[in-house]
Amino acid sequence: MRWKTLEYSGWGRSHRARGDLARPERRADLARICAETPAPAIGMRRSYGDAATNDAGRAIDMTRLDRMTGFDPDAGLLEVEAGTRLGEIAAALAPRGWLPAVLPGTGFATVGGAIAQDVHGKNHHHAGSFGQHVESLTLLQGGATVEVAPGTDLFLATLGGLGQTGVIVSARLRLMRVPGAAMEVRETRAAHWSDHLAALERSDAPYCVGWIDATATGATLGRGIVEEARHSAGPVAAQTRARKVALDAPGLALSAPVVRAFNAAYFNRIPPAGRTRLRALPDFFFPLDRLHDWNRLYGKRGFHQFQCVVPPGAAKALREMLEAVAASGLASPLAVLKRMGPGRAGMLSFPMAGWTLAIDFPNGPAARDLIARLEAMALAAEGRIYLAKDALAAPATIRAMYPELGAWAHEAARADPQGYLATDLVRRLQLRAPA
Amino acid sequence: MSDTWIILGATSAMARAFARSLAAEGAGLLLAGRDGAELALLAQDCRLRGARLAEAMAFDTRDAATFAALIARAAAEPGPISAAVFAGSMPPQAAIDADPALIEGVVADNFAGPARFLQMLAPVIEARGAGTVVGVGSVAGDRGRLGNYVYGAAKAGFHAYLSGLRNRLGRAGGHVVTVKPGFVDTAMTWGLPGMFLVARPEAVAADIRSAILRRRNVIYTPFFWRWIMLIIRTIPEPIFKKLKI
Numbered sequence: 001m002r003w004k005t006l007e008y009s010g011w012g013r014s015h016r017a018r019g020d021l022a023r024p025e026r027r028a029d030l031a032r033i034c035a036e037t038p039a040p041a042i043g044m045r046r047s048y049g050d051a052a053t054n055d056a057g058r059a060i061d062m063t064r065l066d067r068m069t070g071f072d073p074d075a076g077l078l079e080v081e082a083g084t085r086l087g088e089i090a091a092a093l094a095p096r097g098w099l100p101a102v103l104p105g106t107g108f109a110t111v112g113g114a115i116a117q118d119v120h121g122k123n124h125h126h127a128g129s130f131g132q133h134v135e136s137l138t139l140l141q142g143g144a145t146v147e148v149a150p151g152t153d154l155f156l157a158t159l160g161g162l163g164q165t166g167v168i169v170s171a172r173l174r175l176m177r178v179p180g181a182a183m184e185v186r187e188t189r190a191a192h193w194s195d196h197l198a199a200l201e202r203s204d205a206p207y208c209v210g211w212i213d214a215t216a217t218g219a220t221l222g223r224g225i226v227e228e229a230r231h232s233a234g235p236v237a238a239q240t241r242a243r244k245v246a247l248d249a250p251g252l253a254l255s256a257p258v259v260r261a262f263n264a265a266y267f268n269r270i271p272p273a274g275r276t277r278l279r280a281l282p283d284f285f286f287p288l289d290r291l292h293d294w295n296r297l298y299g300k301r302g303f304h305q306f307q308c309v310v311p312p313g314a315a316k317a318l319r320e321m322l323e324a325v326a327a328s329g330l331a332s333p334l335a336v337l338k339r340m341g342p343g344r345a346g347m348l349s350f351p352m353a354g355w356t357l358a359i360d361f362p363n364g365p366a367a368r369d370l371i372a373r374l375e376a377m378a379l380a381a382e383g384r385i386y387l388a389k390d391a392l393a394a395p396a397t398i399r400a401m402y403p404e405l406g407a408w409a410h411e412a413a414r415a416d417p418q419g420y421l422a423t424d425l426v427r428r429l430q431l432r433a434p435a
Numbered sequence: 436m437s438d439t440w441i442i443l444g445a446t447s448a449m450a451r452a453f454a455r456s457l458a459a460e461g462a463g464l465l466l467a468g469r470d471g472a473e474l475a476l477l478a479q480d481c482r483l484r485g486a487r488l489a490e491a492m493a494f495d496t497r498d499a500a501t502f503a504a505l506i507a508r509a510a511a512e513p514g515p516i517s518a519a520v521f522a523g524s525m526p527p528q529a530a531i532d533a534d535p536a537l538i539e540g541v542v543a544d545n546f547a548g549p550a551r552f553l554q555m556l557a558p559v560i561e562a563r564g565a566g567t568v569v570g571v572g573s574v575a576g577d578r579g580r581l582g583n584y585v586y587g588a589a590k591a592g593f594h595a596y597l598s599g600l601r602n603r604l605g606r607a608g609g610h611v612v613t614v615k616p617g618f619v620d621t622a623m624t625w626g627l628p629g630m631f632l633v634a635r636p637e638a639v640a641a642d643i644r645s646a647i648l649r650r651r652n653v654i655y656t657p658f659f660w661r662w663i664m665l666i667i668r669t670i671p672e673p674i675f676k677k678l679k680i
Contacts, residue, residue, distance in 0.1 A: 004626035025448055025622045026473050064448065064622075067480035078483075081476075092459075092484045 001033055003058065010053060011046050011295055013302030014363040015391050017053035017424060023061040027169070033060055034167050035143035038420035041167040043083060043110030047117060048305045049391025050424035051162060059423075060167065062112055068092065069170065076175045077135055082112030082168040087286060094181040094281050099231075101176040102130040107286040112168040117388040118160030118349040120340070121285070122207040122229070128343020129351050131159035133174045139166030141415055157411030159346030162387065162426060165415040182234040183207075183284040185227060188274035189267065193222025193319050197355075200339050203228050207284075209338050213263040214322065214331035214359055215256070222322055224337070225270050229284055239280040244292040248300045254362055256329045263333055298362050303332070304391060306371045307358035309340055309351065310383035317381035318357045321374050325359055328370050332360040347404035347411075350386040358389070368392055387425065395430040405431065437487075438566070439463035439512040441505060441556070443494055443549060444522030446473045448621040449571065452640035453519060458486035463512055467494035467505055468522070488512070496522050496548025497540065506555055515565035518556055519643075520549045523571070525586045525623055538585055545589035550596045557604060564608035567647055570597040571614045574655065577664045581679055601652060612646050613653040614639075617660040632657070 003020035022039075024030040033039070039058035053059075062083035070079035076098065080089065087107020090099055104119040113119075118131040127133075137158065139146045146166060148155045158165045190196035190210065200210050205228035212224040252258070288294055295303065310317050318337070325331050335358065342353040361367035371392055378385055384401035385393060399405055409432050412421075419432060426432055440457055442450050445466035454464055458481035466474050466481070466489060474491035481489035492508060495501050509516045524544040531537045553568060560566035575583055576590030594613055601611035618624055618633045634657050642656040655661040670678070 002622075002626035023622070023625055026446065026470065027476070028470075028472075029622075067476050068483040069476050069479045071483055 001029055008045065008053065009302070010049050010051065010391070012048035012304055012363070012391060013295055013298070014304055015050045015053065015302075015424065017050070017055035019054055019056055020058045021061045022058070023064055025064040027065065030060070030062075030065060030167070030169065031140060031143070031145075034140040038142055038167075038416075038418075040163050040421045040423050041082070041112060042163075043113040044085065044108045046106055046109045046113060047388045049389065050428060051117070051387060051390075052113070053424045054422075055424050062110065062167075065169070066110075073098075076177065078173045078175050079170060080111050080173060081170045082110060082115075084111050085109065086111065086114060087282060087289065090281060090285070093175065094178060097178055097180070098175040099178045099281075100130075100173060101127050101133040103285045104130070105286065105288065107282060107289050111171055111173070112163070115159060115168055115171060116161060116163045118345050118351070119388065120343075120351050122209045122227075122338070124343060124351060125208070125339050125341040126206050127176075128341060129159075129345050129349055131345025131349065132343050134159065134345065135172040135174050137171040138169045139415075140169055141166040145169070153407075153411050154415065156346050157348075157408050157415070160344070160349035161346055161408065161412065162348065162423065162431070164412040164421050164426060164432065166421070178231045179233040180231070180236065181281045182232040182236045183229045183279045183281055184232040184276065185229045185279050185284055186274065186276045187270050188226050188228075189270050189272060190222070190224050190226050192220055193322070196222050196224055196226065196337065197315055199226040200337065206230055209336060211266075212322070212335040212337050212357075212359075213267050214325050214335035215260045215263050215329075217323075217326045221326060222319065222337075223267065224335075225267065232278060234278070236278075236280055240283055240290050242290050242292055245294055245296040247296065249297045251299055251362070253297055253299070254332050259331060259333055266333065298332075298360075301363040303360055303362050304367060304371055305334075305358055305360050305389040306374050307356060307386040307389045308374065308378035308383050309354050309356040309386075310378060310381040311352070311354040314381040314383065315355050317377055317383070318355055321357060321377055324370065324373060324377075328366065330361050330367050330370055332362065334358075334360040347408040348387070348402055350384065350388070352384070354383065358386075387429075390425070393429065395428075395433075398429045398431070409433070437462045438515045438517045439465065439488065439509055441465045441467060441492075441509050441516070441518040443467050443496075443518065443520045443552065445477060446470050447521045447623075448636040449616070449619055449639055450519070450521035451477060452636040453521070453643055454481055454489075455484055456637075456640050456644055458482075458484040458489065461485050461487050463488035465490055465492050465505065465509055467492040469493070469495050494522075494552075496544045499548070499551055502552050502555055506552075506559065509556075510559050515563055515567075516556070516559050517567040517569075518553065519569035519571070520553070521571050522549055523573075523590075525583065528581075528583050528585065531585050541585050542589045542592070545586065546592040546596065549593065553596075553600060557600065560604055560609040561607040566604075566609045568597070568600060568604065568609070568611045569614060569643055569647065570594075570600075570611065571616065572597070574615050574617050574660050574664050576615070578668055578675070610647075610650050612643070612651055614643055614646070615653065615655045615660065615664070617655070617657060617663070632659070
């Protein structure tokens with residue numbers, strides 16, 4: 001196997017790594033690499049921070065092991081290789097009435113990444129996390145192929161397990177039945193924080209998410225748009241054409257006045273009485289995928305996403321975070337508020353019942369200070385932050401937020417005693433250090 | 436009904452992208468190559484993407500005994516039979532310099548094997564009065580260069596063969612597209628020094644599909660390689676022989 005020396009990064013581009021990557025196109029090549037030169041597996045690197053980087057080390061790029069290798073329509077079970085992008089599965093199978101039960105905000109995420117981060121979607125309060133729909137999976141631990149079934153400690157350590165229990169080769173996913181490739185989407189304005197929260201709480205739609213204007217302050221703090229959706233047989237609306245950000249944008253592109261103006265326009269495009277539209281499936285699930293390489297809008301320095309979840313009774317903590325964000329003038333247009341259910345599949349899974357808030361910030365000292373404050377507020381509210389987004393947290397913070405970390409580290413050590421699979425994130429947060 | 440396509444060397448990244456684009460339109464696919472396990476995975480994938488037929492078939496450029504069964508299987512399908520040749524191999528020139536016997540394999544993989552197979556397929560296309568042959572050559576076949584002239588020579592031979600086959604099949608309603616890719620992001624080029632303007636296999640597949648629809652004769656993909664190669668072909672030999680490109 002040839003190795004290619006590359007500089008690469010996570011989606012946020014704030015942390016860069018340099019190392020050798022192999023990109024096997026055949027199963028036998030992957031098996032040989034795992035047996036002879038074990039290294040962490042990475043996919044499309046849609047995790048924002050350093051979860052998918054291994055600076056000064058090796059990594060296995062899984063994106064060419066991307067085949068759907070079997071489907072049982074009676075059971076709705078799809079067998080698929082880890083490098084397969086979720087958007088590809090949706091595109092191929094939705095017209096025939098099947099869809100992964102959980103889809104994150106980008107269709108470029110791979111099956112392996114979705115498992116390693118136990119991702120969630122806009123339907124988490126009904127459908128739970130991605131890992132709860134994994135029927136079984138196959139790992140390569142060194143030279144050994146290991147089948148992993150739900151309920152075992154190895155399964156619990158693998159779902160959300162950051163790829164530390166072995167290279168995920170393939171998985172069997174329980175798909176859900178859908179009437180077609182269209183979504184009926186209802187958008188309504190929320191005038192301020194409590195209005196927003198009440199609308200999310202009231203919604204009985206299978207998919208529900210709130211966009212927040214994180215620049216709004218005072219009486220309009222927390223204003224936004226509540227988006228509710230259900231599956232529809234169509235007719236399928238035409239899909240929006242993809243465009244590409246060809247260059248790193250200058251710092252001005254997402255400066256405070258630009259963001260304020262953009263957010264006001266974005267809010268006002270929804271009529272006061274709301275609107276209901278029929279949308280193509282990818283336009284609803286993966287709205288930002290239409291703009292390829294949109295992370296370059298943040299320029300060379302990259303950006304951070306802060307995402308936390310707090311218990312149902314702690315929504316007030318999110319309001320305080322939002323106040324701090326609005327006062328900072330650092331927010332970007334991307335800010336999302338969601339209700340979360342209790343569903344989670346693994347020891348290090350992010351989801352828990354409550355409220356989750358996600359906000360992007362251009363990278364810089366002020367943003368990093370603000371994120372540190374937000375992390376402390378999340379911890380004080382007995383919440384936690386999402387490792388798929390994190391590039392900044394300290395080991396002690398994560399230890400306090402993830403009570404099952406010790407049990408997980410034990411399983412990871414059993415699966416990979418030499419620590420071959422450690423990534424930059426695992427080292428930074430000392431996740432595999434004995435408690 | 437859409438064509439049935441024989442895809443030779445189907446496990447390559449370019450072939451995979453091409454097969455998937457055909458599968459999405461419900462084509463029939465006979466996925467041929469040496470690695471049966473990989474071909475079986477690809478066949479499943481193509482079926483799930485919409486292929487009305489996708490079967491793994493044994494094919495080895497260096498073993499002509501594998502050819503007849505593949506052609507017979509294709510001929511059992513109704514409608515036009517088409518073929519796309521992605522098979523090939525590119526050992527480093529230095530390895531060939533050290534062991535000249537490797538030349539036989541290079542010629543077999545890139546020229547003699549595929550040509551012999553297409554020669555056996557030609558009567559089927561003529562008999563049905565329809566069908567397309569896609570032959571994947573290389574820009575390396577346009578002029579012999581220090582870095583890989585044995586590979587280039589085999590591809591040049593294949594280009595000449597495809598030109599003649601086009602002349603023959605065109606009279607009977609068939610068509611031949613010669614494809615000359617530049618650098619493509621595949622396992623063959625991964626980590627090689629000196630790669631630039633590397634194209635995605637999906638982009639190459641889309642170019643090939645469009646060339647088939649428009650009945651183009653010879654395409655470069657991506658398109659700008661036509662101009663790069665025009666320059667390289669135009670350099671006078673007294674100068675060219677001193678260059679290291």
